[in-house]
Amino acid sequence: EPEVTQTPSHQVTQMGQEVILRCVPISNHLYFYWYRQILGQKVEFLVSFYNNEISEKSEIFDDQFSVERPDGSNFTLKIRSTKLEDSAMYFCATGTGSKLQYFGPGTRLTVT
Amino acid sequence: GNSVTQMEGPVTLSEEAFLTINCTYTATGYPSLFWYVQYPGEGLQLLLKATKADDKGSNKGFEATYRKETTSFHLEKGSVQVSDSAVYFCALSDLPGGATNKLIFGTGTLLAVQP
Numbered sequence: 001e002p003e004v005t006q007t008p009s010h011q012v013t014q015m016g017q018e019v020i021l022r023c024v025p026i027s028n029h030l031y032f033y034w035y036r037q038i039l040g041q042k043v044e045f046l047v048s049f050y051n052n053e054i055s056e057k058s059e060i061f062d063d064q065f066s067v068e069r070p071d072g073s074n075f076t077l078k079i080r081s082t083k084l085e086d087s088a089m090y091f092c093a094t095g096t097g098s099k100l101q102y103f104g105p106g107t108r109l110t111v112t
Numbered sequence: 113g114n115s116v117t118q119m120e121g122p123v124t125l126s127e128e129a130f131l132t133i134n135c136t137y138t139a140t141g142y143p144s145l146f147w148y149v150q151y152p153g154e155g156l157q158l159l160l161k162a163t164k165a166d167d168k169g170s171n172k173g174f175e176a177t178y179r180k181e182t183t184s185f186h187l188e189k190g191s192v193q194v195s196d197s198a199v200y201f202c203a204l205s206d207l208p209g210g211a212t213n214k215l216i217f218g219t220g221t222l223l224a225v226q227p
Contacts, residue, residue, distance in 0.1 A: 041219065043217035048214055093215075099146075
């Protein structure tokens with residue numbers, strides 16, 4: 001069964017550094033999403049992406065965040081200058097445009 | 113705004129016990145409702161869904177009924193197994209918020225089933 005994959009599984013970085021989280025979507029999916037879950041809190045929507053542009057973004061998704069699909073396969077989330085409060089589990093999800101979204105296993109980001 | 117409230121965990125049950133995890137929602141319009149499950153070390157997997165009032169979603173022995181009158185979507189299973197131990201998330205689709213159908217999640221409920 002096709003799966004969404006994410007790399008790395010765990011990323012440790014120092015405050016102020018840039019990080020790139022990667023996601024490989026299911027091959028025929030056209031809608032892409034990032035969510036995050038701070039430890040002990042809700043899973044929160046960050047951004048959705050379709051047709052090579054952002055469809056919607058949350059208040060969390062400020063200028064420090066960006067997304068792109070650089071090679072038509074990977075879908076990346078970049079945080080330009082990480083803060084301690086960016087420490088969280090980041091989930092990629094992909095879909096065909098129906099209400100169903102398929103999630104990856106997540107990347108745990110730890111900012112020290 | 114739209115929101116989902118789940119009962120707090122952890123929920124600890126013995127094998128073959130009956131499970132209920134409560135979920136209520138606040139939404140404008142008529143959202144679709146979902147239960148996702150996260151097994152240890154894995155991603156979120158869709159467990160079941162319901163797209164309109166009175167729909168019952170079911171999968172792997174789990175059931176949930178979309179109750180518009182009580183704005184609830186409680187998850188139930190008649191006889192849990194150790195392998196059901198996981199975190200369960202209730203979620204709704206953010207309709208009619210555009211074509212992206214972003215999901216709004218509850219906090220998750222940890223279920224631990226003991227043999």
